[in-house]
Structure formats: C-alpha cells, structure tokens
Amino acid sequence: MDSIATDNPFTADQERALIAFAGAAIPASSAYAVPGADDPLIAADILATARRYADAIGAALDREDRLAIARHGAKFVDLDAAAKKSQIERANQPRSSDDASDDAEDELDRARFSAHRTMLSIIAQCYYRDDRVMRSLDMEPRSPFPEGFEVEEGDWSLLEPVRRRGKVYRDAPR
Amino acid sequence: MPPVPMGKSGQTLAKGFNQLGWHWWPSDTAIATQQYDGRDRCINLGACGSGCAQGAKASTDITYWPHAVRAGVEVRTRCRVREITVNDEGMASGVAYYDEEGVERFQAAQVVIVACNGVGTPRLLLNSTSGKFPNGLANSSGLVGKNLMFHPYASIQGVFDEPMDGYKGPGVCIWSQEFYETDAERGFVRGYTYEINRGRGPVATALTGMFSGRIPRGEGHHEAYRRLFNRITGMVGICEDLPEEHNTVTLDPDLKDAHGIPAPKIDYTLSENSRRMLDHAVARGTEVLRAAGAVDIITEAPIGVGGWHLMGTARMGTDPQRSVVNEWGRAHDVRNLFIVDGSIFVTSAGVNPTRTIQALALYVADSMKKRLANLFD
Known part of the structure; x- marks a missing residue:
C-alpha cells in the first residue's frame, strides 16, 4: 500500500512496539527457513493494515509500554524475549468476573484483551500471506482465483448406510 | 446438479458418522x-x-x-429508508429515504414490501410513527421488535494426524440432522443441525491455534502451527433458538445513524434451552470426531463470530393480536404492506435461514400474484 508520512497515525514508539509485539508473537525460525513477523516487508504490511484500528491499537501499545516500565523499568521494545512473551500471554488472559474488583480497571482489561486480539489477527493475516511463509507451508504463493484448487470428489458409496436407514425427518402436516 | 465434493474432510467425517450410525447428507452450499x-x-x-x-x-x-x-x-443502491409513510386511510403511501448523496427523497408506492430482516425491519416499522400508528407501523399487537432469535452456534473442531482439505474447496462439505428433532431425554426441546466445515486456511489456523492455546506466541510457534495446518476439520452445531418476548429490538433513545435516524437497540439473553442444546452439540460432536480419528478437540460454544442470523421480530400468524403479518405475509394492520424476510419467522429452525427466507419471499410473491384482484380486501 502506498502511503505518505502524514498517513501514519502511529507514533514512532507505537510503531516500534507493534513491530516488537509482532516479532515476539511469531519469531523467525531457521529450522523452517521463515522470517519473523518483524521482518521489514511483513512489518510494513502490518503497520499499513493496522491503521484502520489505530485508536484502539495505539492505546493498547501505550499501555504495554507503561506496564513494561512499571514491571521491568524498560519499554516493551527493550524487554528480553521471555519478558515480552510473558507480557503478551498475560494480555490474552481475560480477567474472570471473580477478579474484578474495580470497574474501571476491568474495563481497561477488556479493552486491552480486545485490542490484543485485533493485533494478533492483523499480524497473522499479514504473516501468513507472505510469499516466503506460504512457500514454507508448501502453498503456491498466489491468490486462489483464477486457477482454483483440486479437491477429490470422495466415495459417495459411504452414503449407503444412511440411505438404508430411511428418512429422519417428519412429514409436514397437511 | 451434483453436490460439492466431499474431499478428504467430508470422507473422514462421513466415516465417523457411519461408525455411530448417525445421519449425514451431501451439501449443495448454494x-x-x-x-x-x-x-x-x-x-x-x-x-x-x-x-x-x-x-x-x-x-x-x-x-x-x-x-x-x-x-x-x-x-437503487446506497439508499437508506427513514420511514414508511401512510395516508388518511391508514394505507402505506410510500417511503421517505436518503439517496447515496444524502438527499432526502420520497418514493410513492401502491404496495410496500419490506425485506430488511430481523433488526432492520422492526427498526423501520418502529421509526414509522404517525397519528394512526403512534407505536410504530403494523404494531397493534405490540410484537414488532419482540421475539428476536439468533442461531447459537457450537463449534467443535478436531485435529487429525492425516492431512485434511484445509483451505481448498467450499467451506461446507456435508451436513447431519441426527439431532434435529425433539427428544425429551436430551433435556431440551427442538434440536440442531451439524454443518461440517471442511478446513481452515493459514490465517484461521493460526488464530484458532493461538486463541485456544494450541499455538504459543514466541518460541514453539512454528512447530505447533505445523501440527494444526491442514489438519483441522470439524463442525458447527446450529441450534434452534426459540421465541421469547423479552429478546427485543427497540429504538435506542440516544444513538442515531449518519442520517439522524434512531438506531436499533438489542436486548438478548441466551435461554437455558439453547444453552443445553449447545452443550449437547459439543458432547455429541466430540464423539463423532473421536470416532473419525481426531487426536485433539477444540470447542467453543456459543461462538462469537457467527450465528447472528436475525429472526422473529415481525412474526407471521393468523391472530392479529399475536402476530404482525398474516399467513401470506401481509401486515394485519396495513393492507398494502408486506414483509418477506427473517423477521416473519415464528421459530428460528435449527438450520441456516437463507433458503427459508427465499422460500417465504417466493411464497408471499405468489400469494400476492394470485390475489391481485382483491389484494387489499
């Protein structure tokens, strides 16, 4: 997607945090020869796609930075891999009603949970449409149309037991 | 016309249904x-x-x-109807609407046919107030907007050792109505249809895995992903929600759309009957997936991303005090107003509603055609 600088609704800190979040969620793998979701091409796709949800995602990323500073004395982007993973996992645990002691805090947790799900959805969407990732999954890096795909017809004789059993529905009253 | 192919997923599940002696059937999937x-x-x-x-x-x-x-x-696309107008005789005279430029227009009509479905139709009728119809058009029964029904869906997905169809082919391959009819021993009335979902694409696999905890964020992501990719198939149970007057579409006192038209407000509580049906669908769905060879089961009930079919809010019936339209779709209160959408359903049926809506629309159209000489009597 082409863009100009003023199109970007994220601050530099939010951009770095989002890319760090993506890389922490889906890291590179040498075993499978795939990049992480913080790869420059994929990250650009993520940032462009996330613009539509900039308000919610921006607020969530700011909160991640505040939490990281409160717990570790550093912004999210500067945490080590284990601390990043722990913070992401925690954000994706919805608080149970038993835990809710403060309505405002509970509302913040729900907003954070919702924003994290949106971020993960965008990250997965952008990551798994990358040509390199698709090839690593033995997928052709192309859109389904116009070539389509082959799907085997299947063995329709499997229906014989169902036919032998007879109808399972009621006749409509006359 | 032949059904859509069964594929690997359909055959695998068909064998599971056969092993348990349960009903299943091919799908046309429109x-x-x-x-x-x-x-x-x-x-x-x-x-x-x-x-x-x-x-x-x-x-x-x-x-x-x-x-x-x-x-x-x-x-005329990109138009939004604000209200149905009526004349001194209490007949519909046309509609006031906003065109795609936002300009208010009026379209006169001899007959008005509404097809806005279970939220849009009651919203429009409730917004169409007048001296003759102060509580909304066609609402002498007070039932416009009441009895809202959805389709609570139970999702039961199996993980298999062998490859399934994954992202290839129509999303639905076969169906089962083994549990469609009432059986008092199950602890609920009515029943559900199983819609067998062929598989998941790469993104849906990642999200299913990450949200259910099967695929970790960070270390281990790729190994876990590859254990699920192209190896998930399963079903949703489409449960028959029943009409309850406390489930409603009303007009929001504050919220309005871009044209200033009052927005709909929805109040809905999942019934105990539907809750039990969902539990039953999860338990039996797990059985058939295990019978088919699933090594892991992922469930969610009700799901949040589907089943939002909108029905029941302008119900059909012969009694004007207990229904909004008569047995051929004409409003009891307004003799040139017809409704041909999911709002006229009296129950949701445990199956996706589009074909029933089409059948009812065609039936109402035929009924009108047959009565052209005395349509408004």
Whole structure:
C-alpha cells in the first residue's frame, strides 16, 4: 500500500512496539527457513493494515509500554524475549468476573484483551500471506482465483448406510 | 446438479458418522457445481465467505437481481429508508429515504414490501410513527421488535494426524440432522443441525491455534502451527433458538445513524434451552470426531463470530393480536404492506435461514400474484 508520512497515525514508539509485539508473537525460525513477523516487508504490511484500528491499537501499545516500565523499568521494545512473551500471554488472559474488583480497571482489561486480539489477527493475516511463509507451508504463493484448487470428489458409496436407514425427518402436516 | 465434493474432510467425517450410525447428507452450499444461469462452476477457491470471484456461489446480486432488472425493476443502491409513510386511510403511501448523496427523497408506492430482516425491519416499522400508528407501523399487537432469535452456534473442531482439505474447496462439505428433532431425554426441546466445515486456511489456523492455546506466541510457534495446518476439520452445531418476548429490538433513545435516524437497540439473553442444546452439540460432536480419528478437540460454544442470523421480530400468524403479518405475509394492520424476510419467522429452525427466507419471499410473491384482484380486501 502506498502511503505518505502524514498517513501514519502511529507514533514512532507505537510503531516500534507493534513491530516488537509482532516479532515476539511469531519469531523467525531457521529450522523452517521463515522470517519473523518483524521482518521489514511483513512489518510494513502490518503497520499499513493496522491503521484502520489505530485508536484502539495505539492505546493498547501505550499501555504495554507503561506496564513494561512499571514491571521491568524498560519499554516493551527493550524487554528480553521471555519478558515480552510473558507480557503478551498475560494480555490474552481475560480477567474472570471473580477478579474484578474495580470497574474501571476491568474495563481497561477488556479493552486491552480486545485490542490484543485485533493485533494478533492483523499480524497473522499479514504473516501468513507472505510469499516466503506460504512457500514454507508448501502453498503456491498466489491468490486462489483464477486457477482454483483440486479437491477429490470422495466415495459417495459411504452414503449407503444412511440411505438404508430411511428418512429422519417428519412429514409436514397437511 | 451434483453436490460439492466431499474431499478428504467430508470422507473422514462421513466415516465417523457411519461408525455411530448417525445421519449425514451431501451439501449443495448454494454453490453451482456446473455452469448455471450465466454463472460458472465452482473451482474450489475456498474463500466462499469473502465473496466468490468465480460467481459459482449464489448471492442475490447474481441470482435474482439480473432477472428482476431485465424484467424492468430499477434497483437503487446506497439508499437508506427513514420511514414508511401512510395516508388518511391508514394505507402505506410510500417511503421517505436518503439517496447515496444524502438527499432526502420520497418514493410513492401502491404496495410496500419490506425485506430488511430481523433488526432492520422492526427498526423501520418502529421509526414509522404517525397519528394512526403512534407505536410504530403494523404494531397493534405490540410484537414488532419482540421475539428476536439468533442461531447459537457450537463449534467443535478436531485435529487429525492425516492431512485434511484445509483451505481448498467450499467451506461446507456435508451436513447431519441426527439431532434435529425433539427428544425429551436430551433435556431440551427442538434440536440442531451439524454443518461440517471442511478446513481452515493459514490465517484461521493460526488464530484458532493461538486463541485456544494450541499455538504459543514466541518460541514453539512454528512447530505447533505445523501440527494444526491442514489438519483441522470439524463442525458447527446450529441450534434452534426459540421465541421469547423479552429478546427485543427497540429504538435506542440516544444513538442515531449518519442520517439522524434512531438506531436499533438489542436486548438478548441466551435461554437455558439453547444453552443445553449447545452443550449437547459439543458432547455429541466430540464423539463423532473421536470416532473419525481426531487426536485433539477444540470447542467453543456459543461462538462469537457467527450465528447472528436475525429472526422473529415481525412474526407471521393468523391472530392479529399475536402476530404482525398474516399467513401470506401481509401486515394485519396495513393492507398494502408486506414483509418477506427473517423477521416473519415464528421459530428460528435449527438450520441456516437463507433458503427459508427465499422460500417465504417466493411464497408471499405468489400469494400476492394470485390475489391481485382483491389484494387489499
């Protein structure tokens, strides 16, 4: 997607945090020869796609930075891999009603949970449409149309037991 | 026309159903498997829910509309009707609407036919107040907007050691109505249909895995992902929600749309009957997936991303005090107003509603045609 600088609704800190979040969620793998979701091409796709949800995602990323500073004395982007993973996992645990002691805090947790799900959805969407990732999954890096795909017809004789059993529905009253 | 192919997923599940002696049946999925009426045949694109580039998947714009337009119907898109107007005799006289430029227009009419479904139809009727109809049009029964029904869906997905169809082919391959009818021993009335979902694409696999905890974020992501990719197939149980008057569509006292039209407000509580049905669907679905060879089961009930079919809010019936439209779709209170959408359902039925809506719309149209000489009597 082409863009100009003023199109970007994220601050530099939010951009770095989002890319760090993506890389922490889906890291590179040498075993499978795939990049992480913080790869420059994929990250650009993520940032462009996330613009539509900039308000919610921006607020969530700011909160991640505040939490990281409160717990570790550093912004999210500067945490080590284990601390990043722990913070992401925690954000994706919805608080149970038993835990809710403060309505405002509970509302913040729900907003954070919702924003994290949106971020993960965008990250997965952008990551798994990358040509390199698709090839690593033995997928052709192309859109389904116009070539389509082959799907085997299947063995329709499997229906014989169902036919032998007879109808399972009621006749409509006359 | 032949059904859509069973594929690996359909065959695997069919064998599971057969092992338990349960009903299953092929699916047409509203997809043309041969060239039909100017539409090309399905080539298994797989992204049916996002629109069919091939034109094989039926949708109104490529099925009914071309015929209607050729017959002289003018389709005005991007318009929003504010209200149905009435004359001194209490008959519908037309509609006030905003065109795509936001300009208010009036369209006079001899007959008004509403097809806005279970939220849009009551919203429009409740917004159509007048001296003769102070509580909304066609609402002498007080039932416009009441008895809202959805389809609570239970999702039961199995993980298999062998590859399934994954992202290839129409999303639904077979169905089962083994548990459609009431059986008092189950602890609930009515029942549900199983819609067998063929598989998941790469993104849906990642999200299913990450949200269910099967695929970790960070270390271990790729190994876990590859254990699920192309190896998930399963089903949703489409539960028959029943009419309850406390489930409603009303007008929001504050919220309005871009044209200043009061927005709908929805109040809905999942019934105990539907809750039990969902639990039953999860338990039996797990059984059939295990019988088919699943090594892991992922469930969610009710799901949040589907089943939001909108029904029941302008119900059909012969008693004007207990229904909004009569037995052929005409409003009891307004003799030239007809409704042809999911709002006229009296129960949701445990199956997706589009075909029933189409059948009712065709039936109402035929009923009108047969009565042209005395349509307003």
